[in-house]
Amino acid sequence: MGMTVGMVFLLWSMNVFIEAVGLGNSSCSGAAAVCGNVTIPYPFGIKPGCYIDDSFAIDCNNTLVSPKPFLRRLDLEVLDISLEGTLRVNYPMSSSCPESETEIATNVSLASSPFVFSKLRNIFVAIGCDNLAYVLSSDVSNSSLRSIYGGCMSVCEKDAIQSNGSSCNGIGCCKTTIASDLDVFTTRIQSTIPFKRTEDCKYASLVDQKWFEENLTNHFEVRKMSHVPVVLNWEINANLSSFVMETNSYHSTCRFANGSSLLGNMSTTFACTCNSGFEGNPYLVGGCQDIDECANLEVCSFYNLRYPCVNVLGGYYCDPVSDYKSRNKIIIIGISTGFGLLFLFIGGWWSYKVVQKRKNIKRKEKFFKRNGGLLLQQQLSSSEVAVEKTTKLFNSKELEKATDNFNVNRILGQGGQGTVYKGMLTDGKIVAVKKSKVIDEGKLEEFINEVVILSQINHRNVVKLHGCCLETEVPLLVYEFIPNGTLSQYLYDQNEEFLATWDMRLQIATEVAGALFYLHSAASTPIYHRDIKTTNILLDDKYRAKVADFGTSRSIAVDQTHLTTIVQGTFGYLDPEYFQSSQFTEKSDVYSFGVVLVELLTGEKAISSTRTKECRSLATYLIHSMEENNLFDIIDARVMKDAKQEEIIAVANLAKMCLNLNRKERPIMKEVTKQLEAIQTLQKTPNVQQTYEEVEYVRTEMYEQWDDVSTSTMSGADSGLASTSGSRPLLSF
Numbered sequence: 001m002g003m004t005v006g007m008v009f010l011l012w013s014m015n016v017f018i019e020a021v022g023l024g025n026s027s028c029s030g031a032a033a034v035c036g037n038v039t040i041p042y043p044f045g046i047k048p049g050c051y052i053d054d055s056f057a058i059d060c061n062n063t064l065v066s067p068k069p070f071l072r073r074l075d076l077e078v079l080d081i082s083l084e085g086t087l088r089v090n091y092p093m094s095s096s097c098p099e100s101e102t103e104i105a106t107n108v109s110l111a112s113s114p115f116v117f118s119k120l121r122n123i124f125v126a127i128g129c130d131n132l133a134y135v136l137s138s139d140v141s142n143s144s145l146r147s148i149y150g151g152c153m154s155v156c157e158k159d160a161i162q163s164n165g166s167s168c169n170g171i172g173c174c175k176t177t178i179a180s181d182l183d184v185f186t187t188r189i190q191s192t193i194p195f196k197r198t199e200d201c202k203y204a205s206l207v208d209q210k211w212f213e214e215n216l217t218n219h220f221e222v223r224k225m226s227h228v229p230v231v232l233n234w235e236i237n238a239n240l241s242s243f244v245m246e247t248n249s250y251h252s253t254c255r256f257a258n259g260s261s262l263l264g265n266m267s268t269t270f271a272c273t274c275n276s277g278f279e280g281n282p283y284l285v286g287g288c289q290d291i292d293e294c295a296n297l298e299v300c301s302f303y304n305l306r307y308p309c310v311n312v313l314g315g316y317y318c319d320p321v322s323d324y325k326s327r328n329k330i331i332i333i334g335i336s337t338g339f340g341l342l343f344l345f346i347g348g349w350w351s352y353k354v355v356q357k358r359k360n361i362k363r364k365e366k367f368f369k370r371n372g373g374l375l376l377q378q379q380l381s382s383s384e385v386a387v388e389k390t391t392k393l394f395n396s397k398e399l400e401k402a403t404d405n406f407n408v409n410r411i412l413g414q415g416g417q418g419t420v421y422k423g424m425l426t427d428g429k430i431v432a433v434k435k436s437k438v439i440d441e442g443k444l445e446e447f448i449n450e451v452v453i454l455s456q457i458n459h460r461n462v463v464k465l466h467g468c469c470l471e472t473e474v475p476l477l478v479y480e481f482i483p484n485g486t487l488s489q490y491l492y493d494q495n496e497e498f499l500a501t502w503d504m505r506l507q508i509a510t511e512v513a514g515a516l517f518y519l520h521s522a523a524s525t526p527i528y529h530r531d532i533k534t535t536n537i538l539l540d541d542k543y544r545a546k547v548a549d550f551g552t553s554r555s556i557a558v559d560q561t562h563l564t565t566i567v568q569g570t571f572g573y574l575d576p577e578y579f580q581s582s583q584f585t586e587k588s589d590v591y592s593f594g595v596v597l598v599e600l601l602t603g604e605k606a607i608s609s610t611r612t613k614e615c616r617s618l619a620t621y622l623i624h625s626m627e628e629n630n631l632f633d634i635i636d637a638r639v640m641k642d643a644k645q646e647e648i649i650a651v652a653n654l655a656k657m658c659l660n661l662n663r664k665e666r667p668i669m670k671e672v673t674k675q676l677e678a679i680q681t682l683q684k685t686p687n688v689q690q691t692y693e694e695v696e697y698v699r700t701e702m703y704e705q706w707d708d709v710s711t712s713t714m715s716g717a718d719s720g721l722a723s724t725s726g727s728r729p730l731l732s733f
Contacts, residue, residue, distance in 0.1 A: 032281075035060035035069040043236060043283045044081055052240060052283065055114050074108055074115070079229055083281055085271050086118060088208060091230035093222070094133075096189035097201040107206075109138065110183040114234050114269060117182045121231035123209045125168060125175045126189070127223055128202035129156045134188040135178060135206075149185060152176040153192055168212075168219050178206065206230050235269035236283075251275045251290075251314065252282035277314030290314060364396070364471035371470040372448040392467030392478075399423065399469055399476055403433050413486075415535075415549070418474075422481065431466060434477040451477065453527055453550045461515035463538060463548040482548070483541050487596075488534035490543075491603055502642035504543060505600040506651070506683065510676040511545035512537055516593060517669040519547075520586045528584055532592035533573045533606070534599055572606030572617060577663050587663035590672065591619075594658025598622045601651060603636030619659045626656060650679050 033040040033050065035058065045051030046058050046069075057072040069078040077090040091108065110116055126133035134151035152174035168175050189202050203222065208229040212219065222228060238256065254272035274280055274288035281287035293299055293316040294309035300318035301307075307318040368374075402423035403410050410421040418436040425431055454465035469476040484490070484498075487508060491500055512532075519527040529536075531549060538546040569578075573595045575588035595606050598618050604611075606618045615621040625634045631652055632640065639648060654675050660666045667675070 033058075036067040038069050038078055038080060040069060040078075041081060041083055041281055042287075052236060053114070055237075073113065074110070076108060077227070083283070084273075085233055085235060086121065087115065087232045087234055088229050089232060090227040091206060092227055093203055093205040093225060094187040094189060095201050095203045107185055107187060110232070113183070114237060115183070115232040116234075117178065117185075117206060118231040118233045119178055119180045119182070121209060122178060122206045123175045123212065124150055124152065124178050124204070125173065125207055125212065125219075125222070126152050126154050126202070126204040127173045127220060128154060128200055129172065130154075130192040131174075131202040131204070132190050132192045133174075133202070133204035135182075136186045136188055138184040138186055149179040149182060150176050155192060173219050175212075235271045238268055238270055251278045251288040254282070275314060367472055368470045371472075371475045372444045373470045375444070375448050376451055376468075376470070394467050394469040394476070394478055396469055396472045396476075398426070399433055399472075399478070401426075402431065406433075406435060423478075429466075430481040432479045432481045434479065436475045436477070456525065457519070457527075459515055459518045461511045461545050461547060462518070463546045479548070482538035482546050484539040484543060486535050487537040487539060487545070490539055491534060491599060492605065498543070500603070500638060502639050502647075503683075505639065506643075506647075506676070506680060508537070508539070508543075508545045509597055509600055509651070510673065510680060512547060512596065513593065513669060513673040513676050515545070515547045516589055517673045520589070520669050526586070528586060529589050529592075530584060531569055531573075532589055532596060533570050534596055537596070570606075572619075575663065576661055585663060586668065587666045590658050590666045590669060591663070593669070593672065594655045594666075595619055597651060597655035597658065601636065601639060601648065601655065602634050603638070604634070622652065623656060623659065626652065644683070647679055647683055650682075651676075654679075 032042070033046045035046065040046055040058050042050070043052035044056045044058055046060055051057050055073055058069045058078065059072050061068050061070055070076065071078060071089070074089075079088040079090060081087050094107070124133070124135050131154045132151070133153075135149040137147045137149065152170075154170055154172055154174040156172035167173070187204050189204050191202075201223070205222075205228055207222070208231050211229045212222075216222070252272050252274050254270050256270045272282035274282045277291055277293075278288040279291050280289045290311075290313050292311050294311045297306075299316065300309040307320045310317050310319050400406070402425050403421040406421055410423065412420045412422050412432060414420070418434050421433045421435065423431050423433045451465065451468050454463075458464075463482060464480040466478040466480065468478060490498070494500055516529065516532070519529060527550075529547065529550065532547075536547065536549040538548050540546055569575075569592070573592040575584070575591040578584050578588045578591075595618060598604075598621075599606065602618070602622070604618055604621070607616060608618070609616065611621060615624055621634065622631075625631050631649070632645075635648055654667075654672065657665075657667055658672065
């Protein structure tokens with residue numbers, strides 16, 4: 001029977017112990033809880049069963065801006081908890097204002113709790129002028145029985161407070177120590193001079209000494225605070241010591257408050273610490289863990305010699321004997337490791353080179369496919385495409401070297417399709433390298449299209465493609481280098497040394513027209529350029545025209561009359577009928593060429609905001625001027641100086657025909673070319689009957705409406721101008 005009762009009592013005691021240390025609750029694994037930015041270690045806790053006693057229960061208030069922990073029984077905000085037996089809380093201040101001469105404030109009582117005010121960590125401060133503050137016993141019912149635990153007096157003038165706010169030496173602020181084991185007290189504040197009233201309030205409170213002296217730049221800031229940090233000491237009630245023996249077996253020591261061993265005198269409270277060489281929470285079973293002293297490199301270092309460090313449970317030792325024996329091994333291992341690393345490095349370097357070479361090959365293959373290499377091969381191998389044998393597939397290193405790694409100083413120009421660099425190949429040939437922009441799948445066909453089209457063309461007035469490179473991240477095209485820029489630059493940025501004379505303009509117009517005639521009619525497959533403009537016409541060293549930029553061009557079958565595509569082109573040069581129908585024909589190129597003719601005549605840009613709203617388009621501007629008999633008012637001064645009036649009128653009439661809104665009434669490029677050649681012939685051999693006959697031959701090939709155009713413009717411009725035939729103008733319009 002006695003044995004049964006003993007077993008029951010033992011089981012009950014074990015259950016009490018397990019619950020007390022927080023292991024009875026599956027949600028309490030021994031890890032510290034957190035409330036806001038405060039860590040709550042055991043024996044404190046938040047959840048039931050996670051704290052050792054109700055006095056250590058913490059409530060986490062989540063209704064505030066940020067969660068804050070409070071001691072449940074004392075309702076004090078917890079600032080931090082130390083397992084060394086201290087607890088910082090926010091403690092209310094006492095104050096006295098002019099409404100009352102003296103004030104006795106009852107503070108929070110720590111009686112019947114495991115907490116006391118720390119004598120070592122706290123001080124008592126009084127702030128204000130003529131302030132006499134006391135720390136009194138808690139018995140306020142009988143003043144004769146009330147005892148004084150401490151106090152101090154501060155005197156000052158107002159100005160002294162403001163100028164001496166960083167010290168607390170009795171001038172406006174005083175401080176003193178407090179009694180030991182203080183758990184409850186009251187504060188009394190009164191004036192140092194009887195019957196003297198001041199306008200300022202007086203303050204007094206216990207306060208954390210370190211916080212008060214080190215963290216405050218001005219001690220008088222405390223007057224604005226309702227609470228200040230105060231340090232409490234805590235210990236555990238001895239009634240819970242029945243399970244501490246279990247804790248002791250895990251590298252911790254617990255002692256009663258009077259300093260005697262746990263096995264000796266029984267006191268009211270006790271505290272635990274981890275043994276030397278251990279760290280952690282001594283109130284948890286297994287909470288104290290061994291410290292690895294050998295992690296500190298300074299351990300076992302003597303006179304610049306470092307011996308092996310051996311970590312043991314609760315300590316460490318240095319082993320110079322094993323160090324001596326290990327030195328030879330270290331030397332042997334070091335030499336072996338050195339050779340091994342050398343061979344490993346050589347092998348790794350060789351492997352790296354092989355891998356990089358393969359990776360570069362795969363990378364180039366990837367770029368080649370992504371940049372349309374397979375599509376290009378398919379297009380070039382087509383029987384319908386006649387490719388020049390001079391077209392070359394360049395490698396990336398060759399073009400990087402030619403352009404000095406695509407140096408910004410080599411940039412010739414930038415456009416919608418990409419950037420053009422000047423380069424020199426290994427054979428000394430000067431080239432223009434076009435670095436395309438990153439091409440998506442939608443524009444890949446345009447790029448390949450330009451390569452294929454230029455590979456077919458062999459004409460002196462079309463820029464020549466030397467080859468391309470597709471093994472780079474963005475495609476590269478290599479053209480012949482055209483040194484004198486674009487026709488746009490020649491017209492609008494005129495150099496005094498190379499003036500845009502009428503002869504030069506007429507020659508350029510004839511050459512561009514001949515190139516378009518070749519593309520439309522004489523190439524192996526008819527080609528529509530689709531973006532004729534002055535910026536796409538280049539000038540070589542002899543100022544011969546070169547048509548360039550075939551990114552949007554298209555080849556068509558011989559029996560086709562038009563292309564139905566998404567509208568592409570440049571505003572001001574765009575065929576209005578193409579814009580409305582999305583059907584591009586050879587007459588759409590004729591319209592764009594007509595705008596270029598007008599630019600050559602007037603020296604003005606295709607679109608200009610300086611002209612009136614209805615004449616911002618250069619094409620409209622010309623037609624409007626001719627209808628108003630004001631043609632010569634818009635002609636470039638250089639042209640007026642160099643050209644004959646009949647030549648200007650002839651070219652203007654030709655441009656007007658090219659700009660006809662009805663594409664069917666526009667001439668084809670063959671007729672435009674012959675007409676320009678006839679004008680050139682007229683310019684070189686005036687007053688010759690043969691010339692007139694050649695011009696008449698060209699005229700008869702034009703549309704019938706050419707003969708129906710009024711000659712009023714010529715009459716209005718120069719009523720005295722005579723025809724070379726004697727019966728009609730040289731070129732009817």
